[in-house]
Amino acid sequence: MASEKRPAPTRRTGGRATPKGGPTPRRAGTSRTPEASTRYTPPVPRAQKQSPRWVPVLMLVLIAIGVLVIFLHYVDLLLPGAASNWWLLAGLASILGGIVTATQYR
8 A cells, every 4th residue: 555645734824814903003193083973873852852741641541441441341330232342442442542642751
């Protein structure tokens, strides 16, 4: 058998593929102010917005009416045609309206 020699391994040099980050050297005569960012920064509000007084009141009223309608439907009191599921739908819609109103509260 003939002894076969393997080719010599190629020498690999370690190191970075990209230059190392960090501060870049400044040139003479440049200003020391930072460069403008390319990222969007929203404007600072002058005053915080506040909701009108009726928003939390409407929210609580809608939720209370919805809970009351659903309760009265199940105990079968004061609602004409209480066997109908439309009362449940109206109560749930009222509660949903209260939740949507809650998203407008600031």
